[in-house]
Structure formats: structure tokens, C-alpha cells
Amino acid sequence: MTPAPGLADRLANLFRETGTAHHQAFIQTNGEDPEWPLWYAERLQEQVGRLVGRSFTRSELVYFLVSAEKEHSAKAADSSWPDFYADLFIARYA
Numbered sequence: 001m002t003p004a005p006g007l008a009d010r011l012a013n014l015f016r017e018t019g020t021a022h023h024q025a026f027i028q029t030n031g032e033d034p035e036w037p038l039w040y041a042e043r044l045q046e047q048v049g050r051l052v053g054r055s056f057t058r059s060e061l062v063y064f065l066v067s068a069e070k071e072h073s074a075k076a077a078d079s080s081w082p083d084f085y086a087d088l089f090i091a092r093y094a
Contacts, residue, residue, distance in 0.1 A: 003052075003094040010051055011086035018043050019082065037065040052094050064089065 018040055023031035025039070033039060041061035049055045072084045
């Protein structure tokens with residue numbers, strides 16, 4: 001199945017906005033949150049599902065976020081993480 005045009009940009013923007021919101025929510029700790037995948041998954045669950053036309057459990061999203069972070073750090077640490085996550089998400093789920 002071919003992803004919808006512009007899906008990568010919409011997902012990257014959603015990841016970027018979520019990152020900004022997370023940083024604001026944890027401003028007192030300078031955005032530090034060892035359990036960040038749980039926070040992100042809850043925030044992303046409905047919106048990501050709407051973008052790709054299927055539902056996700058929070059657990060699925062937590063798994064994706066943890067694995068995406070590890071892969072980004074290992075393969076493309078100098079690249080934009082929202083863009084990397086979006087491309088990876090499309091490859092796995094769209």
C-alpha cells in the first residue's frame with residue numbers, strides 16, 4: 001500500500017509538536033523524563049491512528065518509540081528525529 005501524499009510531513013510535524021509539548025510539560029526538569037515514551041504514546045495514540053487510518057494501542061506506540069529512538073541514535077543521530085521517526089513509522093505501519 002502506498003502512503004498518502006504528505007503523510008511523512010504530517011507525521012513529522014505531529015512528532016515535532018509532541019516533542020515541544022513534552023518539553024513544556026517537563027520544563028522544570030528541562031524536558032528530562034525517563035518515561036517519555038509513555039507520555040508520547042498517550043498523546044499520539046488518537047492522532048497517529050487518524051493519520052494512517054488504523055488504531056494503535058499505547059503499548060504498540062511505546063514499543064515503536066523506544067525502538068525508533070534506539071535506531072535513530074545508532075543510524076542517524078545527526079538527522080532530524082521527527083523526520084526519521086515519520087519515515088520509520090511509514091515503513092512499519094503505512
